[in-house]
Amino acid sequence: MFRASKVNRRPDRLSTYFLSNSAVLAGIALSGILYNVGLTAGPFFEGQLAQCLIAVMAKEKTVGDMVNLAGLYLAVILLVQASRCLKRFWVRRLANNTARSMRRVLYRNLVYQNPAVLGLDEAGSLMTKAIGDVDACAEGIRKFTTEIFDTGVVMIAYLGMLWYYDARLTLLACLFTPLAYLLAQRLKRPITRSSAAYKNSVSRLNGMALDRVTNALTYRVFGCEAQRDEAYTSQLAQVEKNAVVSSAWENAMQPLYNVIAMTGVLFVLIRGAQNVLGQGWAVWDIAAFTTYLACFSRLALKSSHAAKLFNAVQKARVSWQRIQPQLQPVSVPEAQLDTFTAPASLSVEKLSFAYPHQPPLFSNVSFRAQAGEIIGITGPLACGKSTFGRLFLGEQDYTGRIFINGLDLAEQNNAQLSQLVAYAGHDPQLLSDTIAENITLGEAFDCQPWLTAVALSEEVNALPRGIQTFIGAQGSRLSGGQQARLALARTLARSRPLIILDDPFSAVDPATEAEILQQLRMLAQDRIVFLISHRLTHFPDFDQILWLSQEKVQVSSHEMMLKTNSAYAQLFEKQQRKEVKNDESH
Ligand SMILES: Nc1ncnc2c1ncn2[C@@H]1O[C@H](COP(=O)(O)OP(=O)(O)OP(=O)(O)O)[C@@H](O)[C@H]1O
Numbered sequence: 001m002f003r004a005s006k007v008n009r010r011p012d013r014l015s016t017y018f019l020s021n022s023a024v025l026a027g028i029a030l031s032g033i034l035y036n037v038g039l040t041a042g043p044f045f046e047g048q049l050a051q052c053l054i055a056v057m058a059k060e061k062t063v064g065d066m067v068n069l070a071g072l073y074l075a076v077i078l079l080v081q082a083s084r085c086l087k088r089f090w091v092r093r094l095a096n097n098t099a100r101s102m103r104r105v106l107y108r109n110l111v112y113q114n115p116a117v118l119g120l121d122e123a124g125s126l127m128t129k130a131i132g133d134v135d136a137c138a139e140g141i142r143k144f145t146t147e148i149f150d151t152g153v154v155m156i157a158y159l160g161m162l163w164y165y166d167a168r169l170t171l172l173a174c175l176f177t178p179l180a181y182l183l184a185q186r187l188k189r190p191i192t193r194s195s196a197a198y199k200n201s202v203s204r205l206n207g208m209a210l211d212r213v214t215n216a217l218t219y220r221v222f223g224c225e226a227q228r229d230e231a232y233t234s235q236l237a238q239v240e241k242n243a244v245v246s247s248a249w250e251n252a253m254q255p256l257y258n259v260i261a262m263t264g265v266l267f268v269l270i271r272g273a274q275n276v277l278g279q280g281w282a283v284w285d286i287a288a289f290t291t292y293l294a295c296f297s298r299l300a301l302k303s304s305h306a307a308k309l310f311n312a313v314q315k316a317r318v319s320w321q322r323i324q325p326q327l328q329p330v331s332v333p334e335a336q337l338d339t340f341t342a343p344a345s346l347s348v349e350k351l352s353f354a355y356p357h358q359p360p361l362f363s364n365v366s367f368r369a370q371a372g373e374i375i376g377i378t379g380p381l382a383c384g385k386s387t388f389g390r391l392f393l394g395e396q397d398y399t400g401r402i403f404i405n406g407l408d409l410a411e412q413n414n415a416q417l418s419q420l421v422a423y424a425g426h427d428p429q430l431l432s433d434t435i436a437e438n439i440t441l442g443e444a445f446d447c448q449p450w451l452t453a454v455a456l457s458e459e460v461n462a463l464p465r466g467i468q469t470f471i472g473a474q475g476s477r478l479s480g481g482q483q484a485r486l487a488l489a490r491t492l493a494r495s496r497p498l499i500i501l502d503d504p505f506s507a508v509d510p511a512t513e514a515e516i517l518q519q520l521r522m523l524a525q526d527r528i529v530f531l532i533s534h535r536l537t538h539f540p541d542f543d544q545i546l547w548l549s550q551e552k553v554q555v556s557s558h559e560m561m562l563k564t565n566s567a568y569a570q571l572f573e574k575q576q577r578k579e580v581k582n583d584e585s586h
Pocket residue numbers: 355356361380381382383384385386387388
């Protein structure tokens with residue numbers, strides 16, 4: 001169940017992630033200001049200690065005064081460091097919350113996207129790449145937030161201190177800091193470019209690794225392993241090259257920023273000494289000189305960090321730009337409830353479909369069906385049987401209308417559609433999880449009746465871990481027939497008015513097919529079933545037959561089809577003869 005939080009409303013805006021963490025931000029602000037303003041206590045106490053030492057040597061103060069001062073210094077530093085720990089904790093929490101929110105939005109967007117888009121983009125690798133970007137973004141947010149305080153606030157505090165001691169000297173000595181920023185601005189482009197090139201090459205490499213694992217068998221069978229190896233190695237070399245360039249741009253700049261920002265120290269030493277001698281713009285003692293020098297060097301160091309922060313933000317921006325399009329708001333159901341209670345009804349009116357720039361696959365399909373009916377769908381090879389079934393999943397636009405239980409399918413969103421239609425396609429699409437989890441998908445119900453319905457319970461119960469058996473990636477530890485039956489169990493377990501089964505028995509032997517069909521008849525008494533198949537063995541038992549072809553679309557009973565549709569009659573009789581021959585040969 002997903003709550004309609006701020007993040008769900010505008011997940012494509014970076015500010016959303018900050019706004020939805022206002023309490024955490026308040027914690028960061030409080031501890032951050034305390035820590036960073038407290039940092040100026042360091043130079044102040046160092047100056048006071050230097051002055052005190054001189055006074056002790058001149059016998060104007062005692063060693064006890066010095067120890068008291070050092071004790072106070074220690075207490076203040078402890079307080080400052082405690083604030084630092086708190087600030088780090090809150091910043092980490094902000095990054096974790098952001099990463100979690102982004103991952104959740106990403107996951108939902110991928111899962112609720114049009115399945116056709118998922119098919120094209122390989123959802124798995126898309127997700128892997130996107131998660132890498134989410135992590136980079138969250139890390140960017142963490143660094144940015146940290147540096148806003150550890151660099152921004154602390155620099156203001158140090159500057160205030162310097163200004164207090166000698167405003168004119170501060171202006172002169174700090175002139176070099178903007179120069180370091182200017183340089184950072186100029187180098188923005190090559191740093192962004194090299195970072196983007198590196199990230200893209202890593203993404204491509206990840207995609208190739210995933211492709212090699214997924215299609216390992218195909219590459220082996222077709223003898224293209226060496227070719228794939230070569231392509232992978234060359235991409236790996238490219239990644240290494242890009243990593244070196246990107247890291248060189250990032251790291252080589254730091255010493256340069258440091259040198260530029262520290263140049264002002266020359267003025268501090270000369271004019272500061274003149275101040276102590278009473279010949280400068282201000283009148284200083286040793287404490288003031290020590291404090292000013294310590295403050296300035298820390299400020300210079302911090303300003304060079306600011307340039308580094310800028311690079312980190314640039315990197316995070318590249319990642320953000322890549323994932324932002326995948327973080328669009330989506331409408332998601334409040335809860336996945338089984339809403340179907342009434343007996344099913346279906347009305348298909350003048351349904352026509354053509355893929356873009358292609359002639360119509362079928363035109364003007366019209367028929368009605370009532371609860372308990374099984375409709376066999378067949379036709380010549382590649383006539384559009386699977387496409388017809390998938391139209392009910394809202395994958396493609398069609399002309400004509402489809403009503404399920406009186407609801408116009410075209411007006412339903414993906415979530416509503418999922419409540420009306422259950423589907424099992426060619427590809428079982430099994431999860432790398434247990435048998436039970438593949439049926440329940442996280443819901444709490446008994447999966448035994450569904451295993452029985454697909455004639456799988458005996459085989460599963462014979463396994464040492466029964467329904468808790470892990471089936472491996474894409475069900476690789478099951479046979480093809482077992483995979484198909486498991487996918488079928490998952491589909492049947494969903495109480496939906498329309499069940500679409502696309503060639504569900506291609507990997508199942510005829511006896512098991514007959515057993516499952518018998519079960520299906522009982523289970524689907526209040527539902528409508530589409531059974532898409534080339535194999536017409538059980539079509540005589542079905543309530544209606546839909547014949548699909550470019551030339552002719554026909555809906556009627558099996559008997560009528562035999563009399564009026566010669567193509568159907570020929571196909572059926574040919575299969576009958578083959579089955580008789582097979583029986584005789586056994
Ligand atoms: N996404 C697509 N874009 C364009 N054409 C497609 C697409 N998917 C399928 N086709 C084409 O549409 C036609 C029908 O495909 P479909 O898979 O629906 O037929 P089918 O009757 O189920 O096939 P089969 O007899 O192999 O089971 C085929 O010519 C196929 O190449």
